[in-house]
Amino acid sequence: MKFVAVIRQVPDGESRLKIQGNRVDLSGATLILDQMDEYAVEETLRLKEKHGGEAIVVGFGPERTEEAIRTALAMGADRGIHVVYEGFADPVAVAEALAGVIQEEAPTLVVTGGQQADWDSQALGAALAEALGVPVVSWTTALELEGETAKAKHDLDEGAEWVRVRLPAVFTTQQGLNEPRYPTLPGIMKAKKKEVKKVAFQGAPKVEILEETIQEKTRLQKILDGKDPVAAAEELVRLLHEEAKVL
Amino acid sequence: MVLVVLDHDGNKLRKGSLEALTRARALAEALGSKVVGVLLAEEKAPAEEALAYVETLYTATLGPYTAEKWAAGVLAAARQVGAQAVVAPSSRQSRTYLGRVAYALKAGLLEDTLESTVEGGAVVATRYAYLNRVTQKVRAALPVVLTVKPNTTPLAEPLPTRGEVKTLEVPSVPTVEVLERLQEEKKGVSLTEADIVVTGGRGMGSAEAFRLVEELAALLGGAVGATRAVVDAGWRPYSEQVGQTGKTVQPSLYIALGVSGAVQHLAGMNKSKYIVAVNKDPEAPIFKHADYGIVGDVHQVVPALIEAVKRLKD
Numbered sequence: 001m002k003f004v005a006v007i008r009q010v011p012d013g014e015s016r017l018k019i020q021g022n023r024v025d026l027s028g029a030t031l032i033l034d035q036m037d038e039y040a041v042e043e044t045l046r047l048k049e050k051h052g053g054e055a056i057v058v059g060f061g062p063e064r065t066e067e068a069i070r071t072a073l074a075m076g077a078d079r080g081i082h083v084v085y086e087g088f089a090d091p092v093a094v095a096e097a098l099a100g101v102i103q104e105e106a107p108t109l110v111v112t113g114g115q116q117a118d119w120d121s122q123a124l125g126a127a128l129a130e131a132l133g134v135p136v137v138s139w140t141t142a143l144e145l146e147g148e149t150a151k152a153k154h155d156l157d158e159g160a161e162w163v164r165v166r167l168p169a170v171f172t173t174q175q176g177l178n179e180p181r182y183p184t185l186p187g188i189m190k191a192k193k194k195e196v197k198k199v200a201f202q203g204a205p206k207v208e209i210l211e212e213t214i215q216e217k218t219r220l221q222k223i224l225d226g227k228d229p230v231a232a233a234e235e236l237v238r239l240l241h242e243e244a245k246v247l
Numbered sequence: 248m249v250l251v252v253l254d255h256d257g258n259k260l261r262k263g264s265l266e267a268l269t270r271a272r273a274l275a276e277a278l279g280s281k282v283v284g285v286l287l288a289e290e291k292a293p294a295e296e297a298l299a300y301v302e303t304l305y306t307a308t309l310g311p312y313t314a315e316k317w318a319a320g321v322l323a324a325a326r327q328v329g330a331q332a333v334v335a336p337s338s339r340q341s342r343t344y345l346g347r348v349a350y351a352l353k354a355g356l357l358e359d360t361l362e363s364t365v366e367g368g369a370v371v372a373t374r375y376a377y378l379n380r381v382t383q384k385v386r387a388a389l390p391v392v393l394t395v396k397p398n399t400t401p402l403a404e405p406l407p408t409r410g411e412v413k414t415l416e417v418p419s420v421p422t423v424e425v426l427e428r429l430q431e432e433k434k435g436v437s438l439t440e441a442d443i444v445v446t447g448g449r450g451m452g453s454a455e456a457f458r459l460v461e462e463l464a465a466l467l468g469g470a471v472g473a474t475r476a477v478v479d480a481g482w483r484p485y486s487e488q489v490g491q492t493g494k495t496v497q498p499s500l501y502i503a504l505g506v507s508g509a510v511q512h513l514a515g516m517n518k519s520k521y522i523v524a525v526n527k528d529p530e531a532p533i534f535k536h537a538d539y540g541i542v543g544d545v546h547q548v549v550p551a552l553i554e555a556v557k558r559l560k561d
């Protein structure tokens with residue numbers, strides 16, 4: 001069996017972002033394996049440990065994305081494939097580029113993050129499923145293999161549901177799917193020797209970024225001492241009523 | 248043609264559908280085109296209400312929702328009318344099935360947009376990125392698939408004349424089998440549409456203590472929100488979760504009670520007009536993102552807040 005995790009490298013949410021020219025400048029940011037994709041890697045590792053086979057990590061992005069692929073290899077994935085592209089590409093273009101590579105592996109299933117921490121897209125898993133001609137289960141919180149099918153629990157806008165799906169299929173992750181492991185030192189050493197195949201991106205982005213700006217609202221930061229809760233509450237309600245005019 | 252996807256709860260159009268209609272009409276006007284609607288139903292759909300807003304409405308009843316069936320329905324309508332643009336209210340479900348549609352149409356996908364215009368025959372839109380911290384201006388040539396972020400757009404008015412219904416042939420597609428729906432009891436104001444949101448975090452201490460959060464929210468006519476920590480603890484349902492992996496809200500007033508202010512939580516509420524925090528730790532990150540706050544114990548401060556609001560209302 002082959003379990004594929006599709007990953008990207010993104011800035012750590014705690015990193016400060018700057019604008020250079022009219023675009024986000026990531027040069028000072030800490031770049032990490034997207035946490036939502038971390039759940040995907042962990043899930044493929046657990047499936048492999050339970051059912052045997054291979055865990056393959058497929059990454060899309062600039063040269064530096066190899067760092068995130070190596071992180072996944074250090075967690076325990078067997079080998080990596082890196083579709084290299086230095087610019088920005090939208091989920092439809094990425095899905096187009098990845099579908100061929102993934103199809104060649106004929107995987108049992110594919111898992112990817114529910115939302116990307118840079119483009120804030122939720123569409124890659126669905127676009128990939130369309131490209132592969134298979135169903136998608138989004139926001140997955142539980143996944144079990146049952147022969148040729150999988151049983152999964154996933155979140156809807158309101159509520160959740162259990163579904164059964166014939167494999168192969170694409171799953172996108174939700175927080176709570178699993179608790180990702182940390183790479184161990186031996187894992188990191190081994191990862192250095194694991195194969196990462198490089199593939200050139202062939203495709204045309206369909207969306208272009210014209211401008212990026214950071215408009216953080218300056219907050220008033222009027223913080224009251226709550227030692228006397230009744231007085232503090234009274235003052236807060238007064239401020240919300242008279243100053244902010246929201247009550 | 249501009250195809251608008253009308254979302255509903257079985258009985259009524261969702262407010263987001265009226266926002267999507269406004270956007271669709273503006274795009275159609277700029278493109279010298281027309282708006283047609285598609286209304287997909289599990290069993291029942293408010294076709295009568297929808298006919299007040301579009302001249303032509305494609306409808307199909309598809310049984311339990313799956314991303315594949317909904318994608319097939321929208322695609323069938325898009326192909327039938329030769330859609331240059333598909334416009335829909337943004338929700339997690341729509342952002343899933345429209346990912347399929349965008350791929351099938353080889354369209355530019357503009358997710359969760361704040362505004363959209365036509366410039367030089369292409370669609371230009373703004374949206375948030377980097378966990379809601381960056382505003383992006385993006386452009387895509389036609390065809391495009393565009394979702395509309397809730398509470399960004401004026402609601403459409405009905406047309407002077409009623410439209411006509413056309414039944415849509417939706418091909419059957421390989422999809423998932425729905426085994427069991429875990430419905431949540433819907434109560435109070437919808438989180439994404441609420442003008443005031445009162446969120447409780449782990450600092451509330453227990454599921455029982457959320458009575459205070461509910462009481463304050465009800466008093467203010469607002470909705471209850473929750474952090475992931477609270478949802479993981481089983482104190483509140485996932486549909487109330489605010490943040491990166493929950494809902495994104497942008498109310499006039501966001502009140503965070505016993506919430507630390509993790510980036511993943513901020514991603515869902517940092518665009519709120521006013522943010523209020525109550526936390527016993529003066530160093531809690533949430534205070535850096537707050538307009539007003541009280542350093543104190545929620546078990547003392549929240550009852551006092553409830554009383555103070557009651558006095559204001561009297």
Ligand SMILES: Cc1cc2nc3c(=O)[nH]c(=O)nc-3n(C[C@H](O)[C@H](O)[C@H](O)COP(=O)(O)OP(=O)(O)OC[C@H]3O[C@@H](n4cnc5c(N)ncnc54)[C@H](O)[C@@H]3O)c2cc1C
Binds near residue numbers: 175512544
């Ligand atoms: C990929 C990923 C996605 C995530 N998505 C989300 C998301 O969508 N939404 C989300 O919320 N989180 C999300 N998280 C989790 C997030 O990182 C935090 O763990 C979570 O937001 C913390 O919730 P909290 O503030 O309720 O709890 P805590 O961080 O435990 O904070 C509790 C706060 O309450 C205060 N407190 C305690 N007792 C009292 C008292 N008696 N009175 C007053 N204050 C008190 C404490 O000082 C503390 O600041 C995500 C994490 C990851 C990795």
Ligand SMILES: Nc1ncnc2c1ncn2[C@@H]1O[C@H](COP(=O)(O)O)[C@@H](O)[C@H]1O
Binds near residue numbers: 024025119
């Ligand atoms: N996935 C992405 N989402 C949004 N913007 C991106 C993405 N990848 C790259 N960028 C932008 O492209 C510019 C160059 O990035 P890079 O080539 O990835 O170093 C950065 O300033 C980013 O703003």
